[in-house]
Amino acid sequence: MPKRVWVVGAGAIGSLIAGHLAQLSEVGVLVRRQEHADALNANGLRISGKSQLHAQVLAAVEPAQLPAPDLVIIATKAAQVAEASRLLASQAKDATVMTVQNGLGAETLVTSEGDWPVISGVTFMSGTRHGDTHVEYELDTPTWIGPYAAAPAERAMVTAVAELFVESGLRAEAFDDLLPVQWSKLIFNATVNTVSALTELPHVGLFARRGEVSDLGHLVHDLVEEGRRVAESAGVELHDDPWEMNALAVSRGETDEGDYAHVPSMLTDVRAHQHTEVDFISGSIVREAARCGVEAPLHAAMYRMVKAREASWNGPEDWRV
């Protein structure tokens, strides 16, 4: 089992992983802000909700301040994976690197920066940060991992990481081929996150309702089916039905506070006028569709509209003026 683990990025997912794994491993956390690192070093990391933990972690903004790791889990946004990987070049060159980003393509960003063995990860858990040192564990759904085909980690390492997750209180499972899982999640995110971002609705029951012709469930279902056709043409058979994942997600999700509707990260980004991860999510489906020569007009439309929404926060291009 990896003794020393770095977690890069301490958003909700990174914090949940770091706090749990610190129960069994020595965990270093790399963050961007010095005050974030200082707060973690002074106060530790508190987890509430589905787990009640208080973890000691060693946090830093520079890799040189942390002892060399066996495993690095990159838990930044997809857009920061390349930059995060460059940080690992000297201090973590002998580690195994694991990604947990939404969408496809994070592994490629890692391997273009170094020749680490890579574990692909897909996580379904969710949480809410209540500050730099407190995260609430909301959905205790599993994290699925497997060797990345183009730079595979050893099978024993993948199994050991899954065991570390499980024994530290998270849910996890190891797979030989993660693509069917990744594509299931990809299609789920490309559908639910974009619909949420454009309507500004959290993931509510309307996403699974198909009574009236104008009910959102029809669009969600059509996006899922279009995504499935792209996956099939890419030679991937889905592990889970994203429509069922959608229906399940809106039918449960109770926390101790009662009824609950998840706010997808893309909606959080839209509300904050921040760049979304749509290039890695819908963009991946549209690019795969083009590569395989199949049509994906609905995903293309959702992709363009979210990109346009991002553009609307800025003025027109300079060349027009």
Next chain:
Amino acid sequence: MSDSIRICIVGCGAVGSLFAANLAGLDDVEVLAYDVNQEHVDAINANGLRLSGAGEAVGLLSATTDAGSLPQCDFGLVTTKALHTASAMQATAHAFADGAVATVQNGIGNEEIIAEYVARVIRGTTFPAGKIIEPGHVQWDVKGGTILGPFEPKPAQYADVEWLADAFTRAGMPTNAVADARGPQWRKVIFNAATNPVGALTGLTHGRVCEDPPLRQFVSGLVDEGKAVAAAQEIQLDADPEDLIDHAAKPEVAYEHKASMLQDVEAKRQTEVDFLNGGITRVGERLGVATPLNAAVWSLIRGVERSWRQDGPGASNMNETDGG
């Protein structure tokens, strides 16, 4: 003037006001206006209805919020938002027992609703635009033509359609009477359905939507579905909606224009999407023409409207209203 023709504007918003104020200048027409906005009605009765901008006029006319007080009229002209057609007709239909009622509203389905209340209906489409800038005062932004024709299932006499078109034209609102007004109507519906929801969902002005090539391609996808639904009804479009879209994108025309649906969404007002993309989708479904893109934006805009009823991020009791 015992032989003057009485015309009642039903819904005296921006477009209704353009017709009302201009028609009030004709000697052979008596203009009435019905609207639910008391301040606007009071201002019209006190000072007349003033237009400024692309054309200047002050129309003297009688306005009311009390539909029951309306006398018998020869013509009605419905200019409410499409989602208020039924309630407006329910209130005013008694005044048109012997009259003909025309509509120049946006979208598909207004004539059918009006025909549930009155016997003689005129289909219409109008292109001028404006906005109310204060009670009793409308800014006339864009001039444009109007097309009128009988609504075939419950048609007005063609002579009456021609008389009304002539009156509009004499009043300064150039109008053509045609036997089949569906072509221009569908051109405008397709234009609105392809541009309004994209502006509303992205927050971009019309010009910025058009200069994003993949987004402009999506707009064309919406247009193509609308054209297919029009063709399945054997409607001949009077011109290509694509030309209207490109024309409007020019800096000197409507580059900076925020689609009315975007204005509605920003103000959290219910939109006309049910009559635009919803209308295209419903007719397409009846005729076996697939309209997946129009159906998609219809449900997205409905979702946007729904989001205003949430209390905020992760609002509680969401599943109570959305589940099942």
